[in-house]
Amino acid sequence: MPKITGDSLSQHREQIRQRVFEAFVELISERSFDAITMAQLAAAAGVGRTTIYHHFPDKDAVVVAFASHETNRYLDELGSVLADAATPSERLGRYLRHHLAEGEQFHLGLGPQVYGLLSDSSLREIREHVVAVETVLRTIIDDGVASGDFTVTDVDGVLPLIHACLNPRHLEAETIVGFVMAGVGART
Template identity: 60%
Template sequence: MPRISAGSVEEHREQVHQRVFEAFAALMAEKSFDAITMAQLAAAAGIGRTAIYHHFPDKESVVVAFASHETSRYLEGLRAALDGVESPVARLGVYIRHQLEAGQQFHMGFGAQLYGVLSRESLSQIREHVVAVEDVLRDLLADGVRSGAFAVDDEAATMSLIHACLAPRHLATSAIEQFVLRALSTTK
């Protein structure tokens, strides 16, 4: 029977998963997904080579669980930041700032490295997490259109353009926020 290093089995499982996620992020910063083995993940997480299989059957399941974990944390922080902010313009500003700051805190940029190496099913499961974040932006835009603050002719294009504006990390957050808000404004 494996040793439990926490107050409960559930708490132990969460601690092990957190260590595996941290190890996965660190290993992905050093090497490609294909070059990472389950044994390396287990060693980096400080668990036994066979013990990792009690939690994850393979690397793809680690990636999917990792994406779920990171997205949940991101959305929790975003929703907390948006709580109590009424104005659609202010809410979109919060979204933009949170998205730019989150790039420093969350490991959600592995997508390009994983296309072509993950199964269609795993990619689909990861896409569900991206959609959850997109849904927040979609709702913010719809609120802004309803209030008359935003002009959005093509929702999908607008969302893509907003996210494209959030990619350059070398620009000041305030400049990006001002640019996006001005682009959507109905008062030009």
């Protein structure tokens, strides 16, 4: 009989998942995604091979579950950061600063080297997580346009441009924030 950790079966399952996620982060920092095996993930997480397959049928499932976990954590933090902002301009500034401060940890560099190896269905599931974050930004921009705080005429075009501005890590955060705020015509 396997040993159950935690106070309940659901807590035990969550602890196993968390250990697998931590092992995934460790392994992906050391080697490429295609070089990681489920056996290596299990060993790094301190669980048996049958246990890891009980929770995740394959590596794609690990990546999708990890992306979901990280997105939910990120959205919770973002919600707290934005909660008491009085204006769309203030919310946008907070959104940008939070994304610049936390975005690198949130994304973990899981770009083309991982996503290029995932199945189409896994990529669609991960895209849903990206859309959840984009929805927060869309709401901020829509609210700013409605209140007259922003002079954006093409919200669909502006959203990817804003996120593209958040990628350059070699620039000062306030330079990026100032550029985006000017780009949307923010009243401060």
